Amino acid sequence: MSPATSWRAETLAVTAGRPERPGAPLNTAPTFASTYRYGGEYDYGRFGNPTWSAFETALGILEGGHALAFASGQAALTSILETLPVGSTVLLPDSAYLGTRGYLDDVASRGRLVPRLIDMTDTDLTIDALTDADALWVESPTNPMLGIVDLAAVLRAGTDRGILTVVDNTFATPLLQHPLDLGATAVVHSATKYVGGHSDLLLGATVTRDGDLLQRLHTRRTFHGGIPGPMEAWLALRGLRTLPLRLGRAQDNAIQLARWLHDLPQVIQTRYPGLPDHPGHELAGRQMSGFGAILSLELSDARTADELVGRLQLIVDGTSLGGVETTIDRRNRWPGEERVPPGLLRLSVGIEHVEDLRQDLIQAFG
Numbered sequence: 413m414s415p416a417t418s419w420r421a422e423t424l425a426v427t428a429g430r431p432e433r434p435g436a437p438l439n440t441a442p443t444f445a446s447t448y449r450y451g452g453e454y455d456y457g458r459f460g461n462p463t464w465s466a467f468e469t470a471l472g473i474l475e476g477g478h479a480l481a482f483a484s485g486q487a488a489l490t491s492i493l494e495t496l497p498v499g500s501t502v503l504l505p506d507s508a509y510l511g512t513r514g515y516l517d518d519v520a521s522r523g524r525l526v527p528r529l530i531d532m533t534d535t536d537l538t539i540d541a542l543t544d545a546d547a548l549w550v551e552s553p554t555n556p557m558l559g560i561v562d563l564a565a566v567l568r569a570g571t572d573r574g575i576l577t578v579v580d581n582t583f584a585t586p587l588l589q590h591p592l593d594l595g596a597t598a599v600v601h602s603a604t605k606y607v608g609g610h611s612d613l614l615l616g617a618t619v620t621r622d623g624d625l626l627q628r629l630h631t632r633r634t635f636h637g638g639i640p641g642p643m644e645a646w647l648a649l650r651g652l653r654t655l656p657l658r659l660g661r662a663q664d665n666a667i668q669l670a671r672w673l674h675d676l677p678q679v680i681q682t683r684y685p686g687l688p689d690h691p692g693h694e695l696a697g698r699q700m701s702g703f704g705a706i707l708s709l710e711l712s713d714a715r716t717a718d719e720l721v722g723r724l725q726l727i728v729d730g731t732s733l734g735g736v737e738t739t740i741d742r743r744n745r746w747p748g749e750e751r752v753p754p755g756l757l758r759l760s761v762g763i764e765h766v767e768d769l770r771q772d773l774i775q776a777f778g
């Protein structure tokens with residue numbers, strides 16, 4: 413029985429990828445196997461695994477394409493970029509994920525790909541720059557500046573040129589925006605973040621409707637060997653089942669905290685697409701079904717920000733995002749993030765009681 417087409421994301425997150433035969437467990441258990449008896453659906457552990465398949469079916473249904481699981485978001489995104497011919501120019505946001513920029517810098521130093529960083533919130537600039545690009549790499553909202561890119565416009569321009577267009581949908585999750593519907597060739601996820609949701613695993617995925625690209629990505633995964641462990645795939649699917657609940661709660665918390673921080677005199681700027689004075693507010697309202705649960709607050713300088721973080725008792729000082737727990741990260745402390753204002757703190761809002769989060773910030777502001 414395939415899922416009813418009328419089912420909504422909350423229902424699909426719970427039902428997609430379940431075994432259907434009588435006597436089957438409600439979820440595919442982790443299959444720990446390096447090899448299988450010849451002649452069946454699976455033969456060697458690097459080519460496929462039933463636990464990956466269950467996760468891939470569920471994520472694919474939510475995102476609207478065919479998913480492949482990888483060992484990490486990074487393994488997924490580099491696999492897509494490695495399908496490009498040597499010498500290809502990749503247009504990406506100047507605030508793209510650090511690992512994406514780092515990878516492209518690394519391969520650029522060996523002449524394999526040519527990264528071109530631009531302010532992708534500027535739609536005209538992006539469309540102009542596409543003239544000499546072989547691939548378009550998009551993130552929206554961007555990290556950690558929370559810029560919003562006009563997905564429909566830039567993806568349409570990329571499609572018109574016949575180039576590979578990819579959206580890193582990690583921040584929005586498959587619940588808040590659907591880049592494949594807007595023309596993206598592929599979506600990539602760090603399922604380490606919201607999909608897994610409990611800060612206890614690393615996993616990545618690609619999703620596409622392009623059968624040829626799907627095949628090439630499968631080949632890359634098989635030969636590159638960046639495969640997930642069955643336990644990670646199982647945990648990620650378990651996480652996915654509650655994604656709508658977790659994200660909904662985190663987003664409610666984020667909206668309330670953003671509004672409160674926005675009016676606080678110590679905060680120079682609060683960036684959150686859900687705030688009416690955010691430059692991408694209207695666009696985000698059109699292309700997303702919610703504003704997400706990441707926000708950033710900018711304080712006067714690095715020391716003030718570090719001191720605030722040092723006084724927090726509930727909110728965890730740490731990188732990464734998308735977990736049930738609220739984490740805070742002064743991005744400028746990481747090599748490669750020098751362009752981020754030194755006093756900017758990225759807050760990944762979790763599912764705690766919002767009043768406890770606010771009280772923690774109040775006592776830390778002092």
Ligand SMILES: *Cc1c(COP(=O)(O)O)cnc(C)c1O
Pocket residue numbers: 484485486487489509511551555580582583601602603604605614615616
């Ligand atoms: C974390 C992250 C990645 C990389 O994912 P890993 O699972 O850490 O390899 C890629 N893109 C974005 C937007 C991320 O936040």
